[in-house]
Amino acid sequence: MSNGVSRETWNRAEDHDTKLDLLFDKLEYMETVFSPKRICLLGAMGGRQNIKLFRLEQTGQGALGALVLNGQYFCSFLMPDAGGDKYQIPSGQYKCKRFHGHKWKDTFEIVVENHSALLFHSGNVEAHSMGCVLLGQYPGKLKGQRAVLNSGVTFKEFMRRLENVKEFDLSIIDCYGECV
Numbered sequence: 001m002s003n004g005v006s007r008e009t010w011n012r013a014e015d016h017d018t019k020l021d022l023l024f025d026k027l028e029y030m031e032t033v034f035s036p037k038r039i040c041l042l043g044a045m046g047g048r049q050n051i052k053l054f055r056l057e058q059t060g061q062g063a064l065g066a067l068v069l070n071g072q073y074f075c076s077f078l079m080p081d082a083g084g085d086k087y088q089i090p091s092g093q094y095k096c097k098r099f100h101g102h103k104w105k106d107t108f109e110i111v112v113e114n115h116s117a118l119l120f121h122s123g124n125v126e127a128h129s130m131g132c133v134l135l136g137q138y139p140g141k142l143k144g145q146r147a148v149l150n151s152g153v154t155f156k157e158f159m160r161r162l163e164n165v166k167e168f169d170l171s172i173i174d175c176y177g178e179c180v
Contacts, residue, residue: 049069049070049162049165049168049169050069050070050071050168050169050171051067051068051069051070051096051168051169051170051171052067052068052170052171052172052173053065053066053067053068053077053079053133053170053171053172053173054066054067054068054173054175055079055091055172055173055174055175055176056175056176057176058081058082058176059081059146060081060083060084061081061125061126061145061146062078062079062080062081062125062126062129062146063078063079063080063081063082063088064076064077064078064139064146064148065077065079065175067133067135067158069158069161074158074161075135075136075137075138075148075154075158076135076136076137076138076139076148077133077134077135077136077148078123078124078125078126078129078133078134078136078139078146078147078148079126079129079131079132079133079134080126080129080130080131081126086126086129086130086131087115087118087130087131088131089110089112089118089131089133089172090172091172091173091174092171092172093169093170093171094110094111094112094169094170094171094172095111095167095168095169095170096108096109096110096111096120096167096168096169096170097109097111097166097167098165098166098167099117099119101117101119104119104121106159107119107120107121107159108120108162108167108168110133110170115131117132118131118132118133119132119133120132120133120135120155120158121133121134121135121155122134122135122151122152122154122155123148123151124136124142124147124148124149124151125142125143125145125146125147126145126146127145134148134151135148135151135154135155135158136148136149136150136151136154137149137150137151137153137154138150
């Protein structure tokens with residue numbers, strides 16, 4: 001990592017909390033390197049909400065990471081892993097728009113070509129998602145499965161913070177070896 005954390009250190013970080021600490025170090029480093037004006041230009045993108053999903057680790061029980069909202073850590077997330085019968089959104093840049101459905105009355109859809117209803121919502125384990133992003137306050141285990149916990153409250157707070165937002169920019173960044 002360009003903030004002085006070597007690839008070896010990143011790869012040796014075996015748990016989610018250690019990788020979050022390294023990610024926070026990276027974000028702090030970026031704030032010292034870039035001027036506040038440049039950070040505003042890079043992060044806000046003309047006043048639009050900017051959300052980044054940093055995938056920190058992946059197993060057969062899903063990809064676990066950190067959601068950063070406008071340059072600040074907000075919560076942990078879990079999404080399906082890249083194998084099996086579930087879809088994992090590739091790393092890249094996306095638009096998200098407000099979505100109203102039968103099960104999820106008010107949330108956001110990640111607009112991905114040839115896919116629909118890839119949503120942000122509450123849920124704890126990979127089985128609760130067919131490709132969606134599950135939000136939780138912190139990672140843990142639930143009945144022996146990798147999970148994000150306190151999901152309902154975390155999702156409500158996410159929606160509260162975005163209550164007047166119709167769409168936003170999303171970056172999905174893989175940080176399995178080195179966070180770019």
